[in-house]
Amino acid sequence: xxxxxxxxxxxxxxxxxxxxxxxxxxxxxxxxxxxxxxxxxxxxxxxxxxxxxxxxxxxxxxxxxxxxxxxxxxxxxxxxxxxxxxxxxxxxxxxxxxxxxxxxxxxxxxxxxxxxxxxxxxxxxxxxxxxxxxxxxxxxxxxxxxxxxxxxxxxxxxxxxxxxxxxxxxxxxxxxxxxxxxxxxxxxxxxxxxxxxxxxxxxxxxxxxxxxxxxxxxxxxxxxxxxxxxxxxxxxxxxxxxx
Numbered sequence: 701x702x703x704x705x706x707x708x709x710x711x712x713x714x715x716x717x718x719x720x721x722x723x724x725x726x727x728x729x730x731x732x733x734x735x736x737x738x739x740x741x742x743x744x745x746x747x748x749x750x751x752x753x754x755x756x757x758x759x760x761x762x763x764x765x766x767x768x769x770x771x772x773x774x775x776x777x778x779x780x781x782x783x784x785x786x787x788x789x790x791x792x793x794x795x796x797x798x799x800x801x802x803x804x805x806x807x808x809x810x811x812x813x814x815x816x817x818x819x820x821x822x823x824x825x826x827x828x829x830x831x832x833x834x835x836x837x838x839x840x841x842x843x844x845x846x847x848x849x850x851x852x853x854x855x856x857x858x859x860x861x862x863x864x865x866x867x868x869x870x871x872x873x874x875x876x877x878x879x880x881x882x883x884x885x886x887x888x889x890x891x892x893x894x895x896x897x898x899x900x901x902x903x904x905x906x907x908x909x910x911x912x913x914x915x916x917x918x919x920x921x922x923x924x925x926x927x928x929x930x931x932x933x934x935x936x937x938x939x940x941x942x943x
Contacts, residue, residue, distance in 0.1 A: 735760040739776040741831050741861040744873045748860065748889055752915065754929040770802040772933050773893040773909045775871045780832050780864025781896045783823035783903075791820040791835065793942040794905055802933035809932070815840050815849030818942075823862055823870065832862035834872040836892070854881045856888075869895050875915075884925045889913040894939075903941045910934045 733753060735745040738761060749760045757763045764774055783792055798814035820837040837857035840849050860874025871893040879886040894908040911933050914926040926932065 731758075733758040733760050737761045738764055738774065739778075740774075740863040740871070740873065741778075743831065743861045744863075748873045748875045750875075753889070753913070754915075756929070757913065767802075767891075767911050767931065767933060770933055771909065771935065772802075772891065772911045773871070773907070774891070775864045775869040775893055777863055777865035778832070779867055780823060780862045780870035781867045781898075782825075783821055783834075783870075783896055785822075791822040791837075792903055792905075794819050794821065794939045795841065795942065796905075796908055796910075796939040797936040798910070798934040799936060800932055801935050802931070804931040805927065805929075813846060814934070815846040816843045817841065817854075819939075821872075823872070832864070834860045834862050834874065836860060836872065836874055836890070854879075856880070858890075860890075868897055869893075881925050884918055884920045886917040886925050887915045889915065902943075905939045905941065906937060908936045908939055 732751055733745055733749045735749065745760065749757070768774060785791060795816055796819050797816045800809050800812050800814060803809040817838045818841045820835070822835040823832055824834075825832055835857075836859075837855075839855040840851060840853045842851040843849070856876040856879035858874040858876045858878075860872045862870055862872050864870035871891060873889075873891055875887065875889050877887045879888055889912070891911040892908070893910070895906050897904050911931065912926075914928055914930045916928060917925045
């Protein structure tokens with residue numbers, strides 16, 4: 701083939717490649733977060749993934765794609781299960797293990813357990829029944845298998861927004877601003893997914909995956925808390941329900 705004849709074609713080809721690369725770079729350099737492709741409440745963008753998140757997470761669609769590739773589950777839709785106490789009100793209490801399956805900053809943490817947590821969960825619809833909300837509170841509990849994680853060492857609480865389907869699969873999105881690990885204060889985004897069923901007045905929670913994005917922390921001279929921008933994913937296939 702004539703090399704000279706190919707020259708215009710090569711210029712067009714490399715021009716397209718350069719255009720794609722530049723376009724992707726600009727899309728990842730957004731001044732404000734964007735979330736368009738996932739069927740989740742609008743408040744996930746307005747109240748959780750706000751402008752203070754790290755720059756590389758502002759394309760929230762791409763961020764969700766990335767964490768799903770690493771084992772996180774996101775249930776879309778507007779039919780999550782109601783999660784309330786046995787009497788139809790109040791919170792549910794579960795013991796959930798934070799078994800790390802992904803750490804974007806330190807892969808050596810994968811396979812490590814960060815102990816167990818007592819998590820109080822309540823999922824309900826708002827007053828207008830337009831959205832599902834979730835009240836979440838967590839605290840680390842003592843377990844002889846993980847003696848380094850004492851009861852109350854880590855804690856936080858917040859109200860978040862819920863997507864889901866089939867009245868059983870759910871994903872909760874929330875921003876913790878009152879987190880505390882030992883003497884270190886922190887704020888973080890948590891995404892919590894799982895499957896919930898109520899059968900014979902017994903609550904069952906399975907296939908839980910949780911994603912944490914660290915946003916800020918106070919002085920941490922002993923480096924006890926993950927740095928800003930750290931993304932970790934945890935999994936517990938069978939949390940324990942506490943009636």
